[in-house]
Amino acid sequence: MSQGVIQMFTNYQCLFVLDFGIDVDYVVGMFSATHVKDAELPFFSLSTVLKATDNFSDKNKLGEGGFGPVYMGVLKDGHEIAVKRLSKTSTQGVNELRNEVALISKLQHRNLVRTLGFCAQGDEYMLVYEYMPNYSLDLTLFDQEKSRLLDWQKRFNIINGIAKGLLYLHQDSRLRIIHRDLKASNILLDADMIPKISDFGLARSFGGNQTEAQTRRVVGTYGYMSPEYAIDGLFSVKSDVFSFGVLVLEIVSGNRNRGFLLKDHNLNLLGHAWSLYKEDSLRKLVDPCLDEAFDLGQVERTIHVGLLCVQNSPDDRPSMSSVVFMLGNGVALPQAKQPGFFSERNIAIDHNSNDSNPTASHNQLTITWTQGR
Structure with a gap:
């Protein structure tokens, strides 16, 4: 050799x-x-x-x-x-x-x-x-009993940590990395509940001035994928920003975006958050297990930032550097526009059913892709 x-x-x-x-x-x-x-x-x-x-x-x-x-x-x-x-x-x-x-x-x-x-x-x-002794975020966040371990300050710190990790990937690392599968199960928590982004098997690196790419093989996880990626295979740093916005709304509410159901409408979590934003009722999105023990102004700002991240057009979504700045400072925030995948689901729902993961389309769209992990 x-x-x-x-x-x-x-x-x-x-x-x-x-x-x-x-x-x-x-x-x-x-x-x-x-x-x-x-x-x-x-x-x-x-x-x-x-x-x-x-x-x-x-x-x-x-x-x-x-x-x-x-x-x-x-x-x-x-x-x-x-x-x-x-x-x-x-x-x-x-x-x-x-x-x-x-x-x-x-x-x-x-x-x-x-x-x-x-x-x-x-x-x-x-x-x-x-080894991460507190396992993945989804195992705590979406468990009725374990979620009580996540008070508002822990949730806010987790959101901030994920934002800073993404900022590093997008801007400060030796390579510009697009994760492409950011979701609650890929956020690990150490002994101090510090979040760690994991699983880079689907990640892509960009070189030079490249900002966007297209693929015929769409991989990722339903409920976190941006519209332009799920439908057209286009991905960029703004695809990760969309996924981050979904995560923010999940962390605040304690609900999964996929399979989210309420009796009074057929909106997904993004649509529900958008409706509350327009009604100036963002308090209603907060996980009830927090028992009002939170800074309402900070919560509303965090939800607002999350909604900016899930706007339908990639050009409207902020960069992760802007997200980190907005979360940490009391600056005026721009008005959020309608989120992607907002359309009300046209499905018959049995509200007495315990099935929290209906198989019908959540967006009145038929999309075929390779399902992620």
Whole structure:
């Protein structure tokens, strides 16, 4: 094997040898059990991961997504880790893992999950992360009992942290990163409830002056995708801004956008928030479990910013730098315009049903895309 090829491994992570048809086992054997020489991410041997997770014991399983299952583990030095293991049935997993390794190794921010390393050995492909003891935001926010742990100040801090993490991705990182799958389940919470944006398998990087791209393969999660992306495959930083706006409204209200139902109308969460905004009744959007223990002015400003982020036209949505500034300062806010995917759902709803996830279209639109995780 030539010195040039070996240098390619050390510069671009040994995982990328898959692109060149070189045997992975051979390459893995070239490196020490601790670190790939000069690489930006450490390499974990399969034996290390197996010991840490007790051979991927069910009792250590944290959850599962489209990529595959995630396990908690403990290294020999007592350090807790989370291991995302590629499922044998995942059709896009290897590509997403390559993508995540390529991007996350170049990113460092307190509001991004820290990747500790990777494993590519035999037919096993894994990413190793720092362990987040409070798991993902959705598990707390959308649970009737656990959501009480999130008082208003914690929710506001989470919103601010996500905003700062996105600002870093869009503007301050070495690459301009579009996440493309920002949602509550991809926000992890550490021991202090500090939010960490995770899962960069679907992310795309922009170079130079590029601000927008188009794809024929629309990937993401229904309820968080911007209209221009879901319908036309156009994505930009403003697509992430839309997803962030959805998250803001979910965090304030404690409700999912997808499957949101009220007895007096058939609007989704965005439409409901917009109606309350026009009626000057934003207080009604706040999660009842907060028991009025919040700063109403701060809550209303936060909802207003969320509505600015989900406006139908990408040009009307603020940048994340503006979002961070508006959340942290008492400046006058522009009037919000109608959100994307606002149309009232024309569906027959059984209000006595416990089904919170109807299968009918939420927007009187028929859209076909590859469903995200």
